[in-house]
Amino acid sequence: MLELQNVSKSYVGKKALKNINLQIPQGEIIGLFGENSAGKTTMMKCILGLLRYSGKITLDGEPITHKNITRLSFATCEHSFFPGLTALGHKEFYGEHFQKFSEKRFDSLMKFFDLPMNKVLSSFSTGQKNQFEVILALSQGADYILMDEPFAGNDIFNREDFYKVLLGILEPNETVFLSTHLIEEVSGFIGRAILIHKGEIIGDVSVMELEEEGKDLVSFIKETYQYRSDRVSKALEEMTGEEES
């Protein structure tokens, strides 16, 4: 169980996370949703120990240190691979450092996405880089796979392929914690949705429960965010009105 207790993070003059409390058990696919600057990336970076924070983050009751960090992997739209290294070089590097690295999964995914093994990453297209980033995270052998908007720049076909693969390869003990804006696309396969707004969790719901209530994820999110669908037409009306007068 990955657990966050009263986690807060401040940047200069701004609170990015405010007393976050969260429990993430193994074997779930969880979506993390929120507007830009809501705190999604900050939360993930705090979990990974990439940022300092106040509060407590534990993994099965233990603080996250170099001893258990390999149980977490990370795919980010910022990309965490080595630009001058080939895919094969990455395979060797990960194999050396992560005991549970799955060469078999790596090779299968490389083949599936048709990525070149002997080219350096800097020569990959943006879409290929995103795919490779995700491949590394999925192959590391981690129990918790954190993904921060990993498909930014990928086309719909690429993304759909990825969703299918993800559902097909995940082991029951693997957890995916996925931050994305593509709510409609992921609503079909996530089991739980966490909504974050201005550094606070404002919603945490099981998708199955939502369905039982006859609601869909997109409407729930809009409702929770108090999204006003009429605000565009009102704004347009106002603007048009101003021009006329």
Add this chain to the structure above:
Amino acid sequence: MKKDLSYYAPPGMELEQGKKVFIIGMVMSTIFSFWIFGIEFSNCLEKLYWKNGAERCVIPGAVMPDFTVILGGSLLGFDIIFALMIAVIVMHYGYHTWESKSIYTMRRLPSRWELHRRCLTLPICGMIIARVTAFVILLICYGFYVGLTPKECLMSGQWQKILVWFL
């Protein structure tokens, strides 16, 4: 992973160019050191003698300047290499944040010193090599200085001065 030089550098970092620059720098610095020292030393040595026909005689009371004065900036090339190695350290750390954020991967590794090992090992080795080579050249030059200078023209306490100067 093969344990060649790349094992001690940031993963995927181009090493060949850096290796060439370092070797050329070392060779140039060595040549520069001997050349500058040779010119200065031969000038000072010449001033110790007067010519009595075909015979060269030591001028009575003539004194050879201190070794460190003659050495002057001869070893400057190695100081430049030393400073460049500091720049390489900055570049190695920077490599992990410029084109991608591979720093995230390095900081997630179970081996907590991996990042520093890969960023520091080669530049520190470069610094040591530059420093040791400079010291060896200094010793060779000192050998010439002591060996070729007439004994009566040598001033005492050269070693203390050299150590203070070098350190």
